[in-house]
Amino acid sequence: MARFFPLDVAEIRRDTRDAVVLTLKPREGDAEAFAFTQGQYLTFRRAFDGIELRRSYSICAGRDEGALKVGIKRVEGGAFSTWANQELKPGDVIEAMPPMGAFHTPIEPETARHYLGFAGGSGITPLLSILKTVLAREPHARFTLVYANRQISSIMFREELDDLKSTYLGRLSIVHVLESETQEIDLFTGRVDAEKCAALFSRWIDIGSVDTAFICGPEPMMLAIAASLREHGLSDAQIKFELFASGQPGRARARAASSAASVAGAQCEATVTLDGATRTFRMPKQGESLLDAALANTIDAPYACKAGVCSTCRAKVLEGEAEMLANHALEDYEVRQGYVLACQCYPTTDTLVVSFDQ
Amino acid sequence: MPETMDIEEYLRQGGVLTNPSNVPPRYRGELLRLMATFVDSELAGSAGFAAMINEAPGLKARISAARIVLEKTDHAERVLTLMGTFGADTARYAVHHPWAARLPRDADLGTARHRSDMRLSVFHYPLQGWVDAVVMNVLMGRAVGVQLQEFSHLSYAPLADIFRQIAPREARHAELGEEGLVRIVATESGRAEARRSVAFWRPRIAASFGREGSARFDTLRRFGLRRRTNEDLAAAWAAEMDAFLPAFGMA
Numbered sequence: 001m002a003r004f005f006p007l008d009v010a011e012i013r014r015d016t017r018d019a020v021v022l023t024l025k026p027r028e029g030d031a032e033a034f035a036f037t038q039g040q041y042l043t044f045r046r047a048f049d050g051i052e053l054r055r056s057y058s059i060c061a062g063r064d065e066g067a068l069k070v071g072i073k074r075v076e077g078g079a080f081s082t083w084a085n086q087e088l089k090p091g092d093v094i095e096a097m098p099p100m101g102a103f104h105t106p107i108e109p110e111t112a113r114h115y116l117g118f119a120g121g122s123g124i125t126p127l128l129s130i131l132k133t134v135l136a137r138e139p140h141a142r143f144t145l146v147y148a149n150r151q152i153s154s155i156m157f158r159e160e161l162d163d164l165k166s167t168y169l170g171r172l173s174i175v176h177v178l179e180s181e182t183q184e185i186d187l188f189t190g191r192v193d194a195e196k197c198a199a200l201f202s203r204w205i206d207i208g209s210v211d212t213a214f215i216c217g218p219e220p221m222m223l224a225i226a227a228s229l230r231e232h233g234l235s236d237a238q239i240k241f242e243l244f245a246s247g248q249p250g251r252a253r254a255r256a257a258s259s260a261a262s263v264a265g266a267q268c269e270a271t272v273t274l275d276g277a278t279r280t281f282r283m284p285k286q287g288e289s290l291l292d293a294a295l296a297n298t299i300d301a302p303y304a305c306k307a308g309v310c311s312t313c314r315a316k317v318l319e320g321e322a323e324m325l326a327n328h329a330l331e332d333y334e335v336r337q338g339y340v341l342a343c344q345c346y347p348t349t350d351t352l353v354v355s356f357d358q
Numbered sequence: 359m360p361e362t363m364d365i366e367e368y369l370r371q372g373g374v375l376t377n378p379s380n381v382p383p384r385y386r387g388e389l390l391r392l393m394a395t396f397v398d399s400e401l402a403g404s405a406g407f408a409a410m411i412n413e414a415p416g417l418k419a420r421i422s423a424a425r426i427v428l429e430k431t432d433h434a435e436r437v438l439t440l441m442g443t444f445g446a447d448t449a450r451y452a453v454h455h456p457w458a459a460r461l462p463r464d465a466d467l468g469t470a471r472h473r474s475d476m477r478l479s480v481f482h483y484p485l486q487g488w489v490d491a492v493v494m495n496v497l498m499g500r501a502v503g504v505q506l507q508e509f510s511h512l513s514y515a516p517l518a519d520i521f522r523q524i525a526p527r528e529a530r531h532a533e534l535g536e537e538g539l540v541r542i543v544a545t546e547s548g549r550a551e552a553r554r555s556v557a558f559w560r561p562r563i564a565a566s567f568g569r570e571g572s573a574r575f576d577t578l579r580r581f582g583l584r585r586r587t588n589e590d591l592a593a594a595w596a597a598e599m600d601a602f603l604p605a606f607g608m609a
Contacts, residue, residue, distance in 0.1 A: 041377065043379070054379070055379075056377060056379045100377065100443060101376070101377055101516075102515075102516045102519055103376065218362050219362055219363045219365070219368040219373055220362070220363055220368075222368075222373060222374070223368065223371050223372065223373050226372070226374070227372070236510065236511060236518070236522070237510075237519075237522050240515070241374045241376050241515050242376050242377075243373075243374070243375060243376045243377075243380050274384075275384060275577060300573065300574060301387075302384075302387030302388055302390070302391045303391070304390060304391050304394030304395070304398075304476045305394065305451065305454060305476070307450075307454050309446060309447050309450045309451045309454055310390060310394055310441060310446045310447075310451055311390060311444055311445040311446050312387055312390035312391050312394060313387065314383070314386070314387065314445075316383075328447035328450050329445045329446055329447055330445060331445065334445075356383065356384060356387060357383055357384055358383055
């Protein structure tokens with residue numbers, strides 16, 4: 001089960017106008033839990049106005065740096081990233097789960113692989129971790145990084161990347177593609193789309209020599225690059241993705257106010273939304289779980305274990321109240337936000353409005 | 359090209375999701391269901407096969423059977439660990455069903471699940487001795503190959519990665535079964551026994567590909583969790599069987 005640990009904020013370095021790099025220190029005894037693989041991310045939690053938010057940020061340190069660092073770029077309207085950029089200070093404590101994620105390939109020191117990385121904006125963070133680690137641990141490896149940004153001033157880790165280029169002369173090649181700043185070579189201006197990829201592969205990058213490609217950026221960029229890589233002969237197994245968290249809402253919504261508790265009644269009018277379709281049916285308050293009642297009314301709700309263990313049947317109560325007999329899968333903050341396991345859920349009010357789509 | 363896009367549109371266009379925080383709620387439900395089906399089937403399959411280790415006719419066969427049991431359990435663990443990143447209690451999950459339990463051989467299950475256990479219906483039938491176990495392993499091994507080929511392209515990258523990694527090992531399990539089957543069909547009585555097992559398992563494995571015209575399929579395809587229909591996959595497997603069984607003297 002997910003577990004959070006306190007991390008001390010040892011250092012905060014401002015990297016660009018709206019991005020900071022945090023150096024974090026696990027407490028005595030927790031260091032092993034925070035040993036990471038290149039390309040992994042940390043999930044943080046913090047309460048904003050009493051509502052817990054969780055956000056994942058990629059580790060930007062290499063495995064041989066002896067430090068745990070994450071880069072956080074401020075997102076317009078994003079509660080967590082704004083707080084990290086404006087209010088967090090050295091000496092503060094922040095809570096995080098141990099590193100997770102599989103955005104990497106195994107290190108093989110004897111091989112001479114050619115890696116190709118694509119980063120869009122703050123998507124550079126896991127790629128920085130990967131390229132530093134593979135260049136240090138695979139002495140014959142080459143890395144080509146295509147790094148897309150709006151303008152020079154928004155490039156995260158610009159100096160560090162320049163330094164790495166000198167350290168790994170001939171093994172690290174970096175192509176900066178800037179959207180709104182003209183460069184000497186047209187190829188390096190504009191967005192990284194299918195056309196740009198095709199041009200890069202025909203004139204700049206020997207795609208035939210690439211063993212593995214890593215992509216981290218916003219959704220349209222990932223789609224365009226992946227399609228182009230496949231078109232140029234890479235298999236799915238050779239393309240590794242990390243989608244950064246643009247889809248995460250800035251602020252969790254409060255649970256809808258529940259209706260007044262009902263007088264004792266044996267029946268409940270349940271309204272269930274699944275895949276955008278809403279259906280209402282009557283069910284007993286006891287003896288039949290919300291999931292079973294929904295299935296009996298031919299609603300094709302997702303479930304697996306029916307034992308409160310797997311969380312497949314997670315749904316959100318929007319109106320009314322319900323109790324769960326067992327819960328081994330949802331965390332307290334999810335329960336506070338109104339989530340229930342439908343297989344363990346019994347209504348306690350006369351009406352219950354539930355959605356599987358939220 | 360816009361800066362970002364709706365996640366469902368992204369999936370419709372073949373996009374890939376990479377961690378639990380990317381995943382929309384309905385997608386999450388279907389993904390967990392798919393993972394639970396795999397985990398339950400691997401655990402039930404290996405638990406049923408474990409009893410067959412003692413039926414093995416020789417040391418090599420014994421080692422093969424033990425290896426299949428070990429590796430299928432390992433494959434279940436890999437996917438269960440991924441379920442844990444979505445909140446599943448993996449320790450409880452691993453023991454929440456009696457994986458070795460079976461129904462009577464003559465039970466008529468079709469494609470239906472039995473109670474809350476998500477194992478494919480075919481894993482509810484008991485194995486009857488070594489020849490039966492080998493035949494089941496060979497036929498099901500090819501079916502798993504067809505399924506893993508499909509799942510290696512699904513849109514949740516960490517799960518697709520696992521399926522790509524385990525596919526060669528699962529293929530090897532089927533090959534080990536085929537090596538055993540060659541020895542079995544070398545005698546007339548062995549061939550007759552194997553034929554009876556093929557007649558029993560073939561329709562039941564065909565049913566494990568799921569219902570025709572499944573309503574869930576459209577949702578799964580929209581989410582990038584499936585590409586080919588149940589019927590397509592079942593037909594691909596049937597064609598493989600038609601080409602393959604005659605080589606063992608079985609039609």
